[in-house]
Amino acid sequence: MQSRVLVVGIDGVRLDVLRRLPTPHLAALAADGFLTPVEVDADTPTMSGPCWATIVTGVTAAKHGVWSNDFTGHRLDVFPDFATRLAEQDGRRTFVAAGWRPLMQVRDGGPLFRAPSRSVFIEPVADTPKSWERCDEQITDAAAAVLAVDEVDASFVYLGAPDETAHFLGCGEAYEAAVRQADRRLGRLLAAIRSRPSYADEHWTVLVVTDHGHVDAGGHGGRTPEERTAWLAAAGPGIGAAPPALRHVDVGAQVFAALGRHPDRHWTLDGRPFAAAPHAVLLDMDGTLVDTESLWLRTVHETVPGADAAHVLGRSVSDTAAHLHALTGDAPQQLAADLEARFLAAVREEATPLPGALELLDLLQELGIPAALVSASSRPVVDAVLGILGPDRFRTTVAEGETPRTKPAADPYLAAARGLGVDPAACLAVEDSPTGVTAAEAAGCRVLAVPSYASVTPAPRRTVLADLKGIGRHELWTAGL
Numbered sequence: 001m002q003s004r005v006l007v008v009g010i011d012g013v014r015l016d017v018l019r020r021l022p023t024p025h026l027a028a029l030a031a032d033g034f035l036t037p038v039e040v041d042a043d044t045p046t047m048s049g050p051c052w053a054t055i056v057t058g059v060t061a062a063k064h065g066v067w068s069n070d071f072t073g074h075r076l077d078v079f080p081d082f083a084t085r086l087a088e089q090d091g092r093r094t095f096v097a098a099g100w101r102p103l104m105q106v107r108d109g110g111p112l113f114r115a116p117s118r119s120v121f122i123e124p125v126a127d128t129p130k131s132w133e134r135c136d137e138q139i140t141d142a143a144a145a146v147l148a149v150d151e152v153d154a155s156f157v158y159l160g161a162p163d164e165t166a167h168f169l170g171c172g173e174a175y176e177a178a179v180r181q182a183d184r185r186l187g188r189l190l191a192a193i194r195s196r197p198s199y200a201d202e203h204w205t206v207l208v209v210t211d212h213g214h215v216d217a218g219g220h221g222g223r224t225p226e227e228r229t230a231w232l233a234a235a236g237p238g239i240g241a242a243p244p245a246l247r248h249v250d251v252g253a254q255v256f257a258a259l260g261r262h263p264d265r266h267w268t269l270d271g272r273p274f275a276a277a278p279h280a281v282l283l284d285m286d287g288t289l290v291d292t293e294s295l296w297l298r299t300v301h302e303t304v305p306g307a308d309a310a311h312v313l314g315r316s317v318s319d320t321a322a323h324l325h326a327l328t329g330d331a332p333q334q335l336a337a338d339l340e341a342r343f344l345a346a347v348r349e350e351a352t353p354l355p356g357a358l359e360l361l362d363l364l365q366e367l368g369i370p371a372a373l374v375s376a377s378s379r380p381v382v383d384a385v386l387g388i389l390g391p392d393r394f395r396t397t398v399a400e401g402e403t404p405r406t407k408p409a410a411d412p413y414l415a416a417a418r419g420l421g422v423d424p425a426a427c428l429a430v431e432d433s434p435t436g437v438t439a440a441e442a443a444g445c446r447v448l449a450v451p452s453y454a455s456v457t458p459a460p461r462r463t464v465l466a467d468l469k470g471i472g473r474h475e476l477w478t479a480g481l
Contacts, residue, residue, distance in 0.1 A: 002198070003237070005154045005258045006147065007207045007251065008189060009055065010182045011048060012220065014162025014171060014213040015231045021176055022155040023183035025190060031207060033235030034242035039228055040212055040248065046220050046227040048163070051211035051248060053112055056081040056156065057122035058252025058263075061113030071102055071109030079267075080238075082255045083116035086154055090261065093151055097143040099124055099135040100159035113156070118146070118197075129168050132161040133181065144192035154255055159185060162181070163214075170218040178314075183235040190226030207259035209251055229336050236476025238275035250274060272370045275477040278428035280420045281364055281393075282445065283415055285375040287432040287452035288468075290385050291355040295346040297453070299339055321407070343377075347384050360430075361393045367473065372416040373397040374429070376407045376436075395420055408435045413443035425481060428479055437462065446480025 015037055018026070026035065044050050044061050045068065055067035061067055065075040083094035090348030096103075097120040102110040104121040120142040124135035136159045143157045165178040188207060193204055207234045207466040214220050220227045222467065232246055236258060249271030256263055257273030287293035300320060306409045320339060364371045371394050375382050379399040386397065396419035403411035432452040440447050441462070449456040449464045458464045463479040465471070 001201055003203045003205070003256050004152065005207070005236075007154075007156045007209065007255065008159045008186055008190065008292050009052065009057075010157065010162060010179075010208065011158070012166055012209050012212060012214055013167070013179055013182070013210040013231070014226060015210075015229050017176060017179060018231065021179055021183075023153075023185050025187035026208060028183070029208060029233045029235045030243065033239040035231060035233040036246055037244035038132070038209070038230040038232050038315045040230055046212040046222060047114075048100070048211050049065050049229070052158075053081075053105065054248040055209055055211065055251045056083070058110065058256075058267075058269040060249060060270050063270070065400050066109075067114070067434060069102060071112065074109055075244075075380060075407050076112065080218050081116075081156075083154060083156055083269075084114040086256075086259070086261070087117045089114060092153040092259070093154045093468050095119065095143075095146055095155040097121075097146070097148070098156070098160075099132070099139055100160050101159060103158060110250065114409065119264065120146075120150070121353070129165040129166065129174065129178065132164040134184070136161045136185060144188050144434045146193050147258055148190060148192040149197075150234075153259060157189060157453070166214045168218070171214050171216050171315060175214075176217075178235070203237045205239070205254070206234070207251055208253060209248075211248075215325050234274070238277060238473050240275075240474040240478070243274045243478075243481075246270065247276065256402075262423055265425075266338040273481060274315045274481060275474070277367075277424040277477055278369060278446065278479075279426040280372060280417065280428075281476070282372045282374050282416045282427050282429045282440070284429070284431045284433075284436045285373055285382065285385055286377055287288045287354075288430055288436075288450060289354060289361075289373075289389060290347075290351045290403050291354050292343075292347055292381075292385070293432070293452050295350060296343055297345060299343045322398040341359055344381055344384065347381055350387060351388055353389060354468060356471060358389070358429065360468050361389065362456075363472065363476075367476075369476075370395040370420050371423075372420055374412045374416045376400050376412070407439035408437055408442070408446075410442035413440050413445055417443065417445075431456075448475075448479040 040046050049066050049069040050061045053064045057064045059079045064079045083096050085096045086092035094116040094224055095118045096113045096116045098104050099122050102108055105113045122138045124131035159182050162182055164180040166175045212220050212229045213226045213229050251269030254273045257276035263269050373394045381456045382399040398416050400406045403415045405411045425444040428429050429445040430448045431437045432450050434454050440449045447462040450467050456464055461480045
């Protein structure tokens with residue numbers, strides 16, 4: 001399936017006004033995903049230039065350097081808009097349609113959009129509400145024509161009439177009519193997408209965002225709640241309920257994520273996506289996919305009664321033998337041999353998949369997301385479990401002794417990502433123990449933890465669920481963000 005993104009920027013729409021108006025196309029998007037407030041950053045002026053620059057670059061004004069509607073002194077060469085970055089760095093087809101001069105023209109320090117693959121600029125004949133309505137209509141015509149047929153990966157369409165109407169007439173009936181008209185134009189853009197001959201074979205993410213609000217009299221640029229409260233509507237693969245807090249910088253980050261483009265660390269984006277398909281899923285084995293942790297603890301306790309579970313969960317046989325040697329004085333090599341033999345026999349006779357494990361592996365195959373098995377158990381134990389789970393479910397497997405160090409070091413996860421040819425930071429690791437979580441996070445992975453015998457707490461880039469049951473696309477897309 002081909003992934004595509006449409007961002008529609010509607011200038012100057014107050015959230016409280018929007019919520020009391022009939023806007024069926026925005027409402028339909030919200031029903032499929034969400035519509036949520038976005039507060040303009042405290043250091044960002046509530047002006048179109050700084051806000052739109054933040055939205056399309058994914059960095060704050062402190063980086064992009066746009067502080068007003070005169071863009072002079074910007075740093076957009078270092079922090080370009082998403083349409084330019086995707087076109088220049090990835091060879092993606094991008095499209096921008098707008099009628100506001102600083103977005104498109106080399107005047108007043110512009111343009112904001114430096115070099116998309118294709119663009120349409122139609123300037124209003126005058127700065128009046130009527131002229132801007134006509135301009136937005138022409139922009140919608142041109143954009144719908146492109147969206148209906150062209151192979152464009154990421155698009156931005158700007159509608160400016162609501163903002164201009166508020167400036168001239170305040171936030172009364174004419175302003176509300178302009179907001180409803182913008183929703184109708186959004187509907188035309190969505191209809192163009194759905195009319196595409198290839199639509200059934202495409203995954204579309206649609207983001208609709210405003211830059212700032214207005215005071216009742218129609219101005220903005222201050223710090224009142226009405227001016228600082230913006231909003232974002234989003235729908236698409238993996239997008240469900242709104243996250244607890246969103247910022248303007250997250251819009252640009254989400255565009256890259258929706259296209260499967262993991263940002264280069266050198267971009268230093270300030271935004272974070274709120275739904276991103278993992279490039280691969282790296283799964284722990286014991287206690288995560290198969291019910292072997294109980295077998296391992298029983299084996300350890302049979303070998304050395306009273307051993308502390310906290311020191312052996314998620315650990316390799318050799319690490320556990322070294323720990324038990326300190327308690328008993330027995331030779332580590334003999335302890336390791338006894339543990340390995342007993343555990344392997346128990347796994348072969350008693351191990352079963354945990355609830356939701358096979359369904360998760362089936363989902364990954366259905367979605368075409370490569371999976372790797374990353375274990376601190378020995379190769380004989382891993383091979384025994386593969387016989388239970390099915391070896392064809394994994395593109396690569398890593399067992400204890402096959403990397404210089406095992407968990408809690410990052411080596412096994414780094415090796416799995418390398419074997420799949422993906423960036424570890426774009427991978428989701430699924431783990432059940434603090435030891436495994438430490439290893440995955442040391443490798444830079446997002447983490448989905450399903451604790452078994454030891455608790456794991458939520459943290460940045462770490463999501464904690466009770467078990468694997470019921471995990472779907474949304475859970476995969478949002479875990480660890």
